[in-house]
Amino acid sequence: MNTSKARKRLEASRRLRQVVAEFYLEGLKAKSERKPVGWIPPMNGAIEIFYAMDIQPVFPENWSPVCAAFGLSAHNFEVAEKMGYSPDLCGYLRNIVGYVHDMMHRPDQPLGGLPRPDIIISCGGGCVPVMKIFQILEERLGPAVFYSDLPQVAPEDIKSHHLDYALYMMEKLISFLEEVTGRRLDMERLREAVRLSDQACALWDELMSYRSRVPSPFSAAEIGLMFVMVTRQGTRTAVDFLADTLAEVKDRADQGAGVIQNEELRIFWDNIPLWYNLGLFNYFEEKNAVVVAETYSSAWSIRLDPARPLESLAYKSLLSYPLVSCVSVEQRIKTVLKACREYKIDGAVLHSNKSCKPITLGQMDIRRALSEELNIPCLILDGDHMDPRNFSEAQAKNRIDAFLEMLKEGRGKK
DSSP states (O other), X not given: OOOTTTOOOOHHHHHHHHHHHHHHHHHHHHHHXXXXXXXXXXXXXXXXXXXXXXXXXXXXXXXXXHHHHTTOHHHHHHHHHHTTOOTTSOHHHHHHHHHHHTGGGOSOOGGGOOOOOSEEEEESSSOHHHHHHHHHHHHHHOOEEEEEOOOOOOGGGOXXXXXXXXXXXXXXXXXXXXXXXXXXXOHHHHHHHHHHHXXXXXXXXXXXXXXXXXXXXXXXXXXXXXXXXXXXXXXXXXXXXXXXXXXXXXXXXXTTOOSSSOOOEEEEEESOOOXXXXXXXXXXXXXXXXXXXXXXXXGGOOOOOTTSHHHHHHHHHHTXXXXXXXXXXXXXXXXXXXXXXXXXXXXXXXXXXXXXXHHHTTHHHHHHHHHHHHXXXXXXXXXXXXXXXXXXXXXXXXXXXXXXXXXXXXXXXX
């Protein structure tokens, strides 16, 4: 059965296009009005501080999936590789380096492109490519730079002295921003930004929980909803968008409506998706299989306490990039096993991602644990979250076909 015509996508996915466009237009408008613009890594406490101080945030790492979706990353890779950057490096790094060197100066950019930064938060934490991205950007763009240096520590190992140091860095960041911009941080505005951020996280967690329903009301094909969690935490925009999306999903779940009419198999996806080929998730649905959970979407929700805004943001910053910087294989296995139980998974696709080896490491152990503890089969799928040269769609679809047939036969024997 071909379910492509019967597939039901969320109305929220269409509304998201406007949210994305408005975010990038807001950046260009801020630049034209001489409002401070800062380039920062995602998933850190600077986002709420920027919004509270009316400083426009820009997320160069998030721009890479946009370039991939518009088919522009191949050009940026070519530019970066001519500059001497190895094709074996992270696709995010090569894309943004190539973009800043060449395409950023062109008039025909998607969504108007990125505004030049007045400020860069150069992170000393997270994965090594992200650290190098911001070092490269500060050299090429020459803005005022704040060096954010945080300890790399697993969430379960965070102690009071780690939090004290992260809080010290938060206070230094605020002093830096006040000096550079001439603006003072209003603590009431910061508390409001933290409250909105926490509210968005609560909505996101509830939204994701509905994917455990059978049939699932939406799928990984709509992972783009994550955009508001990356760029809009601390704003009413994120809260309103997620509240409307949750209402739509609740209504669909109450009616027992799924993404497809005949959901036979429920799939878990490990690692980052293929930003240039999210249509691969549609292919699963054509085979009556739905990707109902993935590791990547679970990383963007950290609950905060508006009564203790700076302490909350310090803690959030310590948890930045937990998937790649300091989570043990044992902890990753526990997380995947828990998700596969909660979402009633029949099979798992482990994306062996050339552009992100840190997340890919440990997949053989995850595969073994899923087999031994939950009797869940796995497919190792070679690919790259940014570079289509490292992915064969035809080969992938052949392997997916065989994997899904095996899962269906296995279910028939139960």
